[in-house]
Amino acid sequence: DTEVTQTPKHLVMGMTNKKSLKCEQHMGHRAMYWYKQKAKKPPELMFVYSYEKLSINESVPSRFSPECPNSSLLNLHLHALQPEDSALYLCASSQFSGQATGELFFGEGSRLTVL
Amino acid sequence: RKEVEQDPGPFNVPEGATVAFNCTYSNSASQSFFWYRQDCRKEPKLLMSVYSSGNEDGRFTAQLNRASQYISLLIRDSKLSDSATYLCVVNIKGSSNTGKLIFGQGTTLQVKP
Numbered sequence: 529d530t531e532v533t534q535t536p537k538h539l540v541m542g543m544t545n546k547k548s549l550k551c552e553q554h555m556g557h558r559a560m561y562w563y564k565q566k567a568k569k570p571p572e573l574m575f576v577y578s579y580e581k582l583s584i585n586e587s588v589p590s591r592f593s594p595e596c597p598n599s600s601l602l603n604l605h606l607h608a609l610q611p612e613d614s615a616l617y618l619c620a621s622s623q624f625s626g627q628a629t630g631e632l633f634f635g636e637g638s639r640l641t642v643l
Numbered sequence: 644r645k646e647v648e649q650d651p652g653p654f655n656v657p658e659g660a661t662v663a664f665n666c667t668y669s670n671s672a673s674q675s676f677f678w679y680r681q682d683c684r685k686e687p688k689l690l691m692s693v694y695s696s697g698n699e700d701g702r703f704t705a706q707l708n709r710a711s712q713y714i715s716l717l718i719r720d721s722k723l724s725d726s727a728t729y730l731c732v733v734n735i736k737g738s739s740n741t742g743k744l745i746f747g748q749g750t751t752l753q754v755k756p
Contacts, residue, residue, distance in 0.1 A: 561744075570730055570746035571687065584743055618686055625742065631677065632732075632744055634686035 531555055534619050534635035542643050543609060549638045551602040551619030559625035560602040561632065562594060563618040571618055577602060578625040609642045616640075644669050647733045649747035657755055660721045664750045666731030667713045674742075675734035676707055678716045680727045681749065687730055690716075721754045728752070 532553045541547050551560065559578050563571035576584035577596045585594075591613075593605040602619055616639050620632040649666045656662050668676075676693035691698065693705040693714050704717040714733075718725055731747035 570748050573743055573745065576743060586743075622744075630675070631689045631692065632679075632687075634688070636686050 532619055532621055532633050532635035534617075534638050536638055537636065538639050538641075540641045540643065541606065541609065543611070545609075546605070546607045548606065549604040549617055549619075549640075551604075551635055552600055553621040553633070554600055555621060555623075555633065556599075557621035557623050557633070558599065559622045560596065561620040561622075562602070562604050563620060563634075565616040565618055565637070575604075576625055583625060606640075609640075611642050614641045645747075646670065646735055646745050647731055647747040649731050649750050651748055651750060653751040653753055655753045655755060656721055658721055658723060660754075661717065661719045662721060662752060663718075664716045664729055664731075664752075665713055666715070666733075666747050667711075668731075668733040668735075669712070670733070670735050671709075671712060673733045673735060675744075676705075676714050677732040677744075678703075678705055678714075679730040679732055679746075681730055682727050687746075690729070718752075721752075723754050723756065726752055726754045 535550045562574040565571045573586050574588045575594045580596045591608050595603040616637045618637045619635040647668050678690040679687040680690045681687040693707045697706045702719045706715045728749040728751050730749045734742045735745045
């Protein structure tokens with residue numbers, strides 16, 4: 529079982545809806561990540577939080593809004609999404625971020641469908 | 644040039660075969676290298692880290708060639724359960740003290756009876 533928990537596992541939303549994806553880890557990791565994965569493609573980095581501060585935003589559209597309420601939690605707020613945003617959204621954590629980033633621990637992902 | 648490149652395959656091999664995957668990376672300052680495995684509709688999971696001296700874990704051997712900026716994964720005596728997508732992951736240097744782990748496009752392996 530993964531030690532990174534994501535909810536919900538599946539989400540269907542309309543283009544005018546507001547929803548949130550949630551991620552939790554209790555491994556004491558100080559870096560948390562959001563990745564987006566489309567079918568038959570590799571995970572693409574969206575955001576990195578290091579010590580609860582946003583350290584990397586890979587030019588993600590503002591309709592995706594990350595939030596890190598504390599060191600164990602990471603949210604991704606969704607608003608006015610497009611059908612092409614349908615994908616698997618993966619949360620991950622690592623002990624540290626930075627130049628010698630170690631292993632990433634992934635959650636099982638939230639599969640999002642935008643109608 | 645992509646930051647991390649892999650041959651997507653698919654590699655179709657019989658059970659018991661030896662198969663090798665390569666991956667090249669563009670940032671010479673990269674410090675951390677990994678191979679992840681991803682099964683269909685599952686999350687990626689770490690297969691092994693790649694060290695400068697090379698490392699082996701059972702049937703799996705990983706090598707790093709910093710001069711040529713590539714890493715490799717060798718799987719010996721392939722099993723049906725090895726069928727998956729293998730993702731090369733490299734730490735790409737960012738600004739100040741940041742780094743980010745970037746995935747290659749993945750190489751699909753199908754082991755057949």
